[in-house]
Amino acid sequence: MQRLKRRRVAHVTLGLDVGGQERLLVEFARHTDRVAFDLFMIVLSERGRFANAIEAEGWPVLTLHEPPGLRPKLPCRLAALMRRLHIDVVHTHDDKPLLYGTVASRLAGIRRVIHTHHHGVLPGLSWRRERLIALAGHGVDRFVCVSHDAAGQLAHRGVPRRRLCVVWNGIDLTRFNYTGPQRDGPIVSVARLSPEKDVANLVRAMAVVARVDASARLEIAGDGPCREELLHLTQALGLGGRVRFLGETDDIAGLLARASLFVLPSQTEGISLTVLEAMARGLPVMATRVGGTPEVV
16 A cells, blocks of 8 residues: 655744744644644744744754844745755745745745734734735635634735635643632733733733732733833832732643633734633633634633
């Protein structure tokens, strides 16, 4: 009996640092059908903290170390790498990899290109970048959107509806089994400390909660550019003993297992993995009505 050739799939991502998209790439690495596929993770910028987890699953991580900004020669570098790896399918993740990955696929003669749109509305996209993304989209066979909201965004950008499909994010339920809310547990949030996650609004809300519930505590897992600003805000509001910033943690499951409530204050979202994980743990979820969050809460 003739053995079927495994398809060689190149996932193209900007980085493998902290975020839901990057965590999903780790899940792809863990759960890919190894009889049917060989995976290659191509990172446009730097490796990031999840690269080791992907390599531990046996898949190579190839890093191009490209700096920020428009990189006109990058598609040629990518195409040469794809030809050398004999790639059959290119799967891009988010806007910059879409832009470069589709052009590189054409140059390399690769006929199958998939793109996953992970996020909600991103403010500040220039007209030029919007136009470049729209043009790149003509080289994609299928756009996979993590929510109906994300699909609506792409349709608004001009992507034909026939190319769009929705596949909600999923989680590994063996790692996030039901535990239920803990009566004396902290309120928990897991988010990158960046402006669009609006953790500052959550901290200000905690100051209101503290006036009516002397026992309330808030623990925030994650890191990012707003960390120092948030620490100063916490002190200014007199919440130093009530709000803890945990930094990056690999034990999200353990954190959720001892929580009483999960809160997501984001101003933009695709489908938050931590919302799904909190729900799987049996926690009540309080979240802003943005992106795909109302589709799962």
